[in-house]
């Protein structure tokens with residue numbers, strides 16, 4: 001069995017490629033980072049270190065890699081012969097892989113009528129559907145009908161802290177012991193393959209992806225943005241500050257009300273989930289850079305994303321959102337010269353002010369909610385985090 005995976009980054013190697021190999025797939029990565037591609041091909045393997053007390057290092061064999069730009073023909077051939085296609089390139093990069101994917105799928109359809117699923121594993125609601133929409137932009141209506149009949153784009157939710165460190169033979173993928181890969185079975189078309197080892201298949205993905213994005217990723221982003229204000233370099237160091245931990249936990253509790261009300265989730269189980277997630281964030285075997293976790297603040301502050309969606313929905317219901325408002329405000333204060341979106345965001349705020357920025361990037365028009373966010377923005381802009 002052959003798997004083709006776009007994105008040989010932290011999640012690609014540490015999580016998705018790793019589970020695909022354990023299921024018995026040969027894994028071919030597609031990336032744009034030539035150094036990474038060469039490293040994988042030199043060894044036909046890579047290393048994954050488990051971030052627990054033992055730091056066990058595992059070698060993942062039978063892997064190879066291609067460059068999606070300079071080896072397009074070979075990527076198309078690999079799409080033709082693949083049994084499953086997966087991605088973890090970052091949601092903003094899905095539009096960049098859609099062209100070669102569309103070409104490959106059409107070539108595959110011309111050569112055989114085998115069904116295939118394409119799963120985009122990104123931190124976003126319905127990333128596979130987003131990828132499909134990008135493919136739709138490129139192909140004709142006749143080609144789209146062919147794709148629709150043979151290709152599934154099941155959505156998924158993935159959860160695992162995945163980082164990397166430099167080793168003597170190249171990057172070592174670092175992963176926490178916990179993982180969750182949830183796949184929407186009702187959107188799959190190919191049922192002839194073994195289930196992916198360790199993945200969970202569900203009929204309705206929404207409760208899983210919303211819980212992941214609006215509680216786990218919201219809490220993570222909140223920690224990163226508060227840490228930035230305090231000058232703390234890692235998530236773990238920031239969470240040693242009780243004030244940070246209290247605001248993060250409170251924001252997670254606020255956001256959990258959205259999940260509890262939307263999906264009638266059990267509130268005790270939700271409390272356990274929040275505590276377990278905080279424990280994962282605090283894992284002392286991990287040193288997670290806040291610039292990684294806070295990366296792309298424009299994406300994270302957008303309307304449907306982790307910080308704004310729960311705040312908007314709860315505010316509409318008249319439920320507490322003070323801590324979520326403080327998280328959004330902290331996001332608007334994330335000022336990292338290493339992050340392109342942060343540079344754009346801060347440039348916009350300097351030229352237009354925070355009020356306009358909240359409308360422009362988060363599309364929040366509710367005046368009372370905007371005032372609340374602005375209140376925290378003003379209180380925190382001198383680097384002090386506040387009691388909500």
Ligand SMILES: NC(=O)c1ccc[n+]([C@@H]2O[C@H](COP(=O)([O-])OP(=O)(O)OC[C@H]3O[C@@H](n4cnc5c(N)ncnc54)[C@H](O)[C@@H]3O)[C@@H](O)[C@H]2O)c1
Pocket residue numbers: 006007008009010011012030031032033036068088089090091093096097121122123158159160161162163
């Ligand atoms: N790292 C985590 O803890 C984690 C956990 C869950 C979900 N995610 C999600 O997984 C996705 C990947 O995150 P990551 O942390 O692995 O990022 P990463 O930057 O480590 O990896 C992304 C990889 O995609 C490659 N890439 C970019 N554009 C490409 C293109 N056009 N064609 C082929 N490859 C391309 C990059 O070169 C890089 O190797 C993101 O959507 C992220 O939100 C990450």
Ligand SMILES: O=P(O)(O)OC[C@@H](O)[C@@H](O)[C@H](O)[C@H](O)CO
Pocket residue numbers: 123158159160161162217220221292293294295296
């Ligand atoms: O990948 P992003 O930029 O959407 O979010 C950064 C982190 O919060 C994220 O990568 C987490 O580590 C991960 O989602 C945990 O499963």
